[in-house]
Amino acid sequence: MTEKKIKNIFITGPISPTFISDSIAKHNTKTGIGAHSIFLGQVRRDVINEKTVGAIEYTTYQEMALEKMHEIREAIFEKYPLTCMHIYHSLGNVSAGEISLFVFTSAPHRKAAIDACEEVVERIKAELPVWGKEVFEDNSHQWKQNKTEN
Amino acid sequence: MTTRIIVFGQLTDIINSSELALDNIRDTDSVVEELNNRYPALVSAKYMIAVDKQTVTENTILKEGSTVALLPPFSGG
Numbered sequence: 092m093t094e095k096k097i098k099n100i101f102i103t104g105p106i107s108p109t110f111i112s113d114s115i116a117k118h119n120t121k122t123g124i125g126a127h128s129i130f131l132g133q134v135r136r137d138v139i140n141e142k143t144v145g146a147i148e149y150t151t152y153q154e155m156a157l158e159k160m161h162e163i164r165e166a167i168f169e170k171y172p173l174t175c176m177h178i179y180h181s182l183g184n185v186s187a188g189e190i191s192l193f194v195f196t197s198a199p200h201r202k203a204a205i206d207a208c209e210e211v212v213e214r215i216k217a218e219l220p221v222w223g224k225e226v227f228e229d230n231s232h233q234w235k236q237n238k239t240e241n
Numbered sequence: 242m243t244t245r246i247i248v249f250g251q252l253t254d255i256i257n258s259s260e261l262a263l264d265n266i267r268d269t270d271s272v273v274e275e276l277n278n279r280y281p282a283l284v285s286a287k288y289m290i291a292v293d294k295q296t297v298t299e300n301t302i303l304k305e306g307s308t309v310a311l312l313p314p315f316s317g318g
Contacts, residue, residue, distance in 0.1 A: 132318045149317065152249055152310055155294040180317060192318045212318065220291075220310075221317025222250035234251040235316040 097161045100178045101151065105189035106131075114177060118197060124174050126201035128208035132192030134185050142227040146186045147235060152220040163214045171207040173198045178211065180221060191223075242305055246272060250313040255282045270300040272309050288313045 102110075111131070118124060137144045160178065167176065174197045181191040194211050198204040215221075216237050223235035244266045253259050256276075266272055269290050277284050291310040292301050303309065 150249060151317070152247070152291075152294075152312065155291060155310070158294060216318045217315065219317045220249065220312055220315055222313065223316045223318075224250075234254075234313070236314065237316045237318065 097157050098164075099157065100160055100180050101153065101156075101182045102179050103181075103183050105181055105185045105191065106179055106193045108190070110179075111190070111193055114193075114195060118175075121174060121197070123199055124197045125199045126204040127195065127197045128201070128204040129196075130192070130194040130208050130212045131190050132212075133190055134187045136187035137225070139225070139227075139233065142229060142231065144187055144225045145228040146184050146226045147191065147223040148184050148226055148232075149180070149182045149191065150222050150224070151180075151182060156219050156221060159218055159220070160215075163211065163218065167207050167211055170210075171196075171198065171203040172200075173203055173207055176207065176211070178215070180215070180219070184226075242266070242303075244272065244303055245308045246276070246311070247308060248311045250316070252283070252286060252288060252311050252313050255280050255286060266303060268300050268302045269297060269309060272303075276311075286313065 134147050164176065177195040179193040185191040194208055196204045196208040224232050225235050226232045242265060244263050246263055247260050248256050263272065263275055266275065269292065289296050289312045291312055292303065292307055
């Protein structure tokens with residue numbers, strides 16, 4: 092563990108499109124950047140056994156998740172020539188159609204930005220202690236399962 | 242010695258809580274044994290164990306003040 096400050100990545104509720112566009116706009120002074128890559132995860136209105144998902148309710152083991160995210164962040168900066176990286180994940184209730192994950196990588200050139208963004212998304216899904224409860228429109232629920240490539 | 246046990250995801254449905262305390266528990270195997278006795282549905286549940294935020298794969302001796310977390314498969318994003 093390095094001495095660098097551990098950043099919080101969690102936001103209560105959905106991530107708003109305005110927050111995302113403001114985040115993009117803040118990079119206009121970083122003129123060494125030539126490429127941004129953005130991943131947005133959106134809650135899908137799945138139909139499972141004739142029941143429709145209305146929302147996902149996210150919970151986490153926050154202290155462990157933030158330490159793990161810090162470790163991932165350090166590894167990604169070590170591996171790719173990035174200018175900056177921003178990550179936000181929702182907690183609590185996010186309705187179908189709303190955004191629950193925002194990964195934003197920037198670099199002088201596109202390949203590093205794109206590859207780093209993809210790797211961060213995969214590592215978040217596999218390694219962060221976060222759980223999604225799919226809440227159906229009749230208020231029953233089931234626990235979400237992440238697929239390796241979905 | 243009291244050990245704090247925290248559980249997440251689908252395990253909260255089995256235990257009906259996200260946290261409990263166990264007294265005089267020596268190691269992680271004993272945590273599992275005690276919880277399996279109390280909550281039989283836990284026997285077939287899939288999860289990893291973390292002691293003080295570090296995942297462990299072998300039986301681990303607990304220290305005073307240790308927190309043991311039961312982590313079912315992650316499903317963030």
